[in-house]
Amino acid sequence: MDDTRLGAALVLCSAVGFGTLGILGIVAGDAGLSIPTILSFRFILATVLVWVVFGLRGEIRLLRGRRFVAGVGLGSVGYAAVSGLYFLGLGVMTAGMAGIVLYTYPAFVLVLSAAFLDEPIGRRRLSALVITIGGIALITGADPAAADPRGIAVVLLAAILYAAYITVSRTTLEEVTPPTLTAHVMPAAAGTFLLVGAATDTLGVPSGAVAWGSVLGIAVLATAIPIFAFFAGLSRIGAGPASILSTVEPVATVVLGAVFLAEPVGPAVVAGGSLVLVGVVLVARTW
Numbered sequence: 444m445d446d447t448r449l450g451a452a453l454v455l456c457s458a459v460g461f462g463t464l465g466i467l468g469i470v471a472g473d474a475g476l477s478i479p480t481i482l483s484f485r486f487i488l489a490t491v492l493v494w495v496v497f498g499l500r501g502e503i504r505l506l507r508g509r510r511f512v513a514g515v516g517l518g519s520v521g522y523a524a525v526s527g528l529y530f531l532g533l534g535v536m537t538a539g540m541a542g543i544v545l546y547t548y549p550a551f552v553l554v555l556s557a558a559f560l561d562e563p564i565g566r567r568r569l570s571a572l573v574i575t576i577g578g579i580a581l582i583t584g585a586d587p588a589a590a591d592p593r594g595i596a597v598v599l600l601a602a603i604l605y606a607a608y609i610t611v612s613r614t615t616l617e618e619v620t621p622p623t624l625t626a627h628v629m630p631a632a633a634g635t636f637l638l639v640g641a642a643t644d645t646l647g648v649p650s651g652a653v654a655w656g657s658v659l660g661i662a663v664l665a666t667a668i669p670i671f672a673f674f675a676g677l678s679r680i681g682a683g684p685a686s687i688l689s690t691v692e693p694v695a696t697v698v699l700g701a702v703f704l705a706e707p708v709g710p711a712v713v714a715g716g717s718l719v720l721v722g723v724v725l726v727a728r729t730w
Contacts, residue, residue: 450679453672454688460669462695465538466703467665468530471657478530479640480647481658482523486633488662489670493626496671502622513615514624518631521608526632527639528601536594537706542696543582543716544598549686549726550575551606559610571725578718582711621674686727690720 471481497503506514532541550572556562564572579595616624640646649655677685697716700706 446679450676451684451688453676454680454685455676455691457669457673457676458689458691459695460664460672462542462692463699464661464665465529465533465541465696466699467657467660468533469538469704471654471661472530472534474649474651474654474657476649476654476658477640477645477647478527479636479643479645480649481661482526482530483633483636483640483646484649484658485526485661485666486629486636488659489666490626490629490633492663492667493622493629493670496667497622497626502620503626504620504623506619506623506627510616510619511627513611514619514627515631517608517612517616517624518628519635521604521611522628523632523635525601525605525608527636528597528604532594532598532601534594535591536598537700538704539693539697539700539706539708539716540582540712541594541598542693542700543712543719544579544595545602545605546690546693546719546723547575547579547599548602548605548609549723551603552609553726555606555610560614567725567728571722573722574718574725575722578715578722580715581718582715621677625670683727687724690723690727693720 468481472478494503505511529541529545532544553562553564553568553572557564579599612619612624637646649658673685673689676688680688693716697706697708697712701708
């Protein structure tokens, strides 16, 4: 296998890995684990793995001063809010639906970049934005069984905040490498959920094989391994192709949800989800 094919395979593996997050999140919730517990364990365990692997490779640099504050802020506020809202959405909608809605974030990146970074939207990007919104509208209006309005609103907010997270990181930490940023964001997010769990008395310890298995799966299979695979693939094929291949993620979530959780996949979900993916690919081709 040549380097380009290996890079593509790694990015696809990363997308499928990230796609398991919603499935495992529902399993963890059904096992009685609170959101602060799930996400505390997710980020603590993933932090250890990220620092060990990237640290041994010499790919992490400790941030200082303003950059350190920005990195911690992005993790403790931005990424923590995105993760918390996504898991709230999982409580009232299917994992596949949540994955599709969250993946509208590239469209919001376009809007925020135009508003705050003076980046032109252009005809193709505007078309992508319209197609993406149309996909969500189709799913929401035509398949209420899979699209709880509360879940749609919560996960859309998560997508908007994720777009803001990306935009802010581009402007304030432009020269910071992705592994270094990841290594600072994750422990900061873990700290937020530890505080929230302690303050609300909802922090606990998994009990039983299902609970521990889902938490470990979230931290390793749905977080750490996809991160390593994505960065490894990114270095081989570049940002544009990697972003396009990553659109497999919500597809993987829909398929896995149907197979393992018996989630409904009606025509509206397929059609609307396809529109969202077309919009994301159009956006990615402009990057």
